[in-house]
Amino acid sequence: MSAPMIAILDDEPQIRRMLAEALGEAGFRTATFSRATEFEAAIKRTAPDVCLVDLGLPDRDGLALVHRLALESGAAIIIISGRAQVQDRVTGLELGADDYIIKPFDPAEVVARVRARLRKGRDTGSGMTTARFEGWSAHFDRYILLAPNGREVPFSHAEGEVLRLFLESPRRLVSRAQMQESLGGAAGESFDRAMDVRISRLRTKLDEDPRNPRLIKTIYGAGYIFLAEVDWR
Amino acid sequence: MSAPMIAILDDEPQIRRMLAEALGEAGFRTATFSRATEFEAAIKRTAPDVCLVDLGLPDRDGLALVHRLALESGAAIIIISGRAQVQDRVTGLELGADDYIIKPFDPAEVVARVRARLRKGRDTGSGMTTARFEGWSAHFDRYILLAPNGREVPFSHAEGEVLRLFLESPRRLVSRAQMQESLGGAAGESFDRAMDVRISRLRTKLDEDPRNPRLIKTIYGAGYIFLAEVDWR
DNA sequence: GCAGCATGTTACAATTCGTAAGGATTGCGA
DNA sequence: TCGCAATCCTTACGAATTGTAACATGCTGC
Known part of the structure; x- marks a missing residue:
């Protein structure tokens, strides 16, 4: 079984690189996207284990995207956002996100939270026959x-x-x-x-x-x- | 199917009450504890769905408790802590916690994060069918x-x-x-x-x-x- | 009422899917 | 090697789903 796959959606190249590097060093496979449409198309093909989604993208409403992902994909969804209000976090989580990280963030914490999501729900895999x-x-x-x-x-x-x-x-x-x-x-x-x-x-x-x-x-x-x-x- | 059970461990009575009230209003059953030993004994009997654990208790090392819970109980574990350093959060998550909330917190966010944990544990689909x-x-x-x-x-x-x-x-x-x-x-x-x-x-x-x-x-x-x-x- | 737009409905065409029938491939034993 | 059986893919055609175009109806303000 290959390394877990993490899909990253963020419009800032710098953040994409930072996340991909930190997660790559932690042993995960990563795929980065800058636009929601590409991202969604890729999700349907590759079925990643965790999705990191930056809210506040220019080309679409991020929360609607999160809601669709939660309903249709089996992946864990972690929102990354600059909006720090409690109400933002609550609605994000209610719409189906599994975690909510506020910018600016420390890559080490992101890695830890990704690991926490992978730990749960990893039932299948070994001797299940x-x-x-x-x-x-x-x-x-x-x-x-x-x-x-x-x-x-x-x-x-x-x-x-x-x-x-x-x-x-x-x-x-x-x-x-x-x-x-x-x-x-x-x-x-x-x-x-x-x-x-x-x-x-x-x-x-x-x-x-x-x-x-x-x-x-x-x-x-x-x-x-x-x-x-x-x-x- | 009865309401999910949330176990709360915190040494401050005020915080215990606040959490129990917010979670109760959200439709969950709650059980509160002020000491780790009682808490751990109760866990083994009642098998809660989510554990809310305040770190920095007087009578024991909280992280060791979290580690034991992660290994032995099937519950989701959410740490609540006043220690806001990234390193604290990372070690808490690495030891098996599923989420990490920093004091002071908003009860609405705690409820949202509890719900998020229950969603994933509950096979699939969140039950809304x-x-x-x-x-x-x-x-x-x-x-x-x-x-x-x-x-x-x-x-x-x-x-x-x-x-x-x-x-x-x-x-x-x-x-x-x-x-x-x-x-x-x-x-x-x-x-x-x-x-x-x-x-x-x-x-x-x-x-x-x-x-x-x-x-x-x-x-x-x-x-x-x-x-x-x-x-x- | 009338003009102008928003919405409802119907018919049709494009796409996607289901499955029966037949052919290619593989494995196996004589 | 040959024959046979099992498995799987491809072809071909019918059925289902969906969006679009065209037209009908309804709403709103004048």
């Missing part, structure tokens, strides 16, 4: 699903990759770009249809009603959401 | 509406975004500009008509009489207002 959801259990070490009625349903490697991706971020939007990234598909080709087919097959194995799937929802133009509470063992 | 209004219920976790007569009405992602926006601020004017922000529409384009169409489709799903909509009122020249009492679960 079985996941339960909605009466099903997926055994990745044996390549089988156990249906709620006890029936054994085998699944292939490709199907397992998709299922694992969903089970690792349940109730979160997973974009097609993220899937391609995770499943090693080259971009730009007609790999899209292959993706569809994998999903389709997985759905039939999960007893989904094709017209009205309960577990794997399609978000038109965006990706998929796996709608279930998942419990890894 | 079902809203009831006027006999309807909107299930955002299943992408369906349940009509007052029990009929199931599916809705798409775009429709759901609009509906969620209304349900999150009922009886309040929502301007078109706000919608564009929240729904991620690029500004300046002819996105206006698209907005209208979304509203129109949503209205038909909600059985609105086109000539006389009861739920989604148009405020000419300003925006829309959702007229219903909303109850989130």
Whole structure:
């Protein structure tokens, strides 16, 4: 498993450099952006672990961006802002941010707060081989699903990759770009249809009603959401 | 599911009261302690969701306590401290604290930061998945509406975004500009008509009489207002 | 009422997605 | 090497979602 990925959005080059350097020295991968639109597009592709967002960007309202990120991405969100009023901090946090750092800041504290965010929520990763959801259990070490009625349903490697991706971020939007990234598909080709087919097959194995799937929802133009509470063992 | 439990450790009675009151009003259960030994014993019995710990207690070294809590309890830990040096904050966070608040603090910010910690711990999605209004219920976790007569009405992602926006601020004017922000529409384009169409489709799903909509009122020249009492679960 | 604009609705087209059918690839045993 | 089976991708076409254009309706101030 590679180093955690930190996405940085700030319009001041100096601050971008400072953050990227401090986080890089701490062993993280970083990606920096100066404009919100680029930033948001990149998020959908790469699914970073933590987002550092500077409020008060010129080209968009930062709080709306934070709200969207909180709803749609699984990343932890840390706001960096020059606005020091309590009310600013409260609304930022209520909109879904996980932390709020005031400028000027010390890079060491930023690194510490990023580490604190990563510590929590890092459940998956090591010996997790079985996941339960909605009466099903997926055994990745044996390549089988156990249906709620006890029936054994085998699944292939490709199907397992998709299922694992969903089970690792349940109730979160997973974009097609993220899937391609995770499943090693080259971009730009007609790999899209292959993706569809994998999903389709997985759905039939999960007893989904094709017209009205309960577990794997399609978000038109965006990706998929796996709608279930998942419990890894 | 009962209200989340917040354990508070502070040696100043005034601060204990202030925190307990603010958190109580926000809907949390609280338990306050003045000495670390009592506090630690209680933690083992009641397993709180969040611990608020004041450093600099007389009877023990606070950082050691934080470290033990981080290792042994599953609770989120928020340090409250009068020591404002960056180095203090960094070591507190490195030892396992999830957040670090400096005295003097505003109770509203403490509440917001407690909420932020609970959001991430709570599997995903913050629990806000079902809203009831006027006999309807909107299930955002299943992408369906349940009509007052029990009929199931599916809705798409775009429709759901609009509906969620209304349900999150009922009886309040929502301007078109706000919608564009929240729904991620690029500004300046002819996105206006698209907005209208979304509203129109949503209205038909909600059985609105086109000539006389009861739920989604148009405020000419300003925006829309959702007229219903909303109850989130 | 009328002019001028804001909003509602409908029909249509572009895009995106689902899946059945068939072909390529791989692995395995005879 | 050949045949067979399993797996996976591609093709092709139908279905669903969404935005846009065009037109209809409604609001506001004169």
